[in-house]
Amino acid sequence: MSAIPETTRKVAIICSKGGLDEAYPALILANAARQAGIETFIFFTFWGLDVITSKKVDHLHVNLAGNPASGVPTILGGLPGMEAFAAHQMKKSMEDLSLPSVREMLQILDEAGAALYACELAMKMFKRTREDLLPQVQEVITAGDFYDLAEGAQIIFT
């Protein structure tokens, strides 16, 4: 009979990409970590900022070009509308599996006690303010702050 070990594990996930298919791994891993009783936070940087930007979070796309696993040749994947189509298809199959949307995932993570942080430099680069971000985002931090928070944590880069 194994109780949950008292020593707290800690994981820091860096989400640096803003594709629909690129956001989910970070969010699912974070959620699974929380469910396993692991202290978790996600650091959203660069294109990952889109995942926590109110106006962008519901319109994340799937990039087919240059992705051999997508099964769509790069030359076709770059055609106009392909991204939107792929995102639509992926969202549909996620709905069929009753997977939460990215917005819902972020809500669940917040409720589960995972901390969400935005990268200060990326915010400046993309000219975003705190008001552009979802309310679940706890703070805008620097790379140095990230390391302070991640002390003793396992770091996952996605």
Place this chain on the structure above:
Amino acid sequence: MSQDLTPITRQLDAITAQLAYLTERQRRQEELFSELTPVARAAMSSATAKLAELEEQGLFEYAKELTELGRQALRGFSPQDVRELGESIVAILDAVRALTQPALLAMATDAAAAIEDAGDVKPLGIFGMVKATRNDDVQKGMAVMIEVLRRVGHAAGAASTKQRELSDKKDKLAAMLGARRQKILGTERPRLLTNGSPSATAERAAPARSAPKAAPKPAPAAPAPVVIDGVAFGADGHLADPAAWRRDVGVAIAQLQGVELTDEHWHVLETARKDFEATGTSPNLRRLTEVASVTTKDLYRLFPKAPGRTLAKIAGLPKPAGCL
């Protein structure tokens, strides 16, 4: 007597005739010399004058430099190189002849002119490049360059094949001679660096301490369920048989997990058990928020740390299914 003298007279005649011939030749030679000397003198002086003239033009300096150049070339090239050069001289001459065809020279001059005018040329981006390909001359030029590239590639392929043949020969030689050399260097066998299995050399060095044979690993048998108070638990801490669950068992497990059960807890636990009976799978948190109409936050509050695992243990269910 006159009979005896006859052969002598004949001999004398012959000698006289010879003498006359020689005298004549001598005279002619003298004549030739007297005639030639002024000519030769003139020629000599003219040649000297010519050479002096050349000297004035710095030709001898040039020749000296040329000799020096030759000497340097000698220093730079081995006889082997020169022999090879001799073998390929025909090809080189052919290439030179081909390169100095008037058409080609005209083209080179033209291209050089373009480079001289490079100051006036505007930088070209990728779109400019695409646009430029519409020009017929550019298209032709591209075709020619592609053909040149094709041939260069072909030649490069042939060259590398030749290189490979050469290295193959070297390898064969190494195979014949290498074993002995490697033995000397002590690299005849790759060292085994795996933990616990001493390398062959170490084994040879210490034969008395022979390495113990690695014990065969027992196949990971399914761990027997732990029975506490007549209730069987799996190795993961969940109830071995969900049907064996009773309310008091749930309370006991909750105590071990440090959870004090309230009505709120029981609502979730009972919903989870019902859902498991209905679907045959242990509900995960997302499923529970839907069927028990609680929030994720509530679940983390009611069952701290790992809510899904904890409540499944208390409810006597297997590990929750899925990632969510």
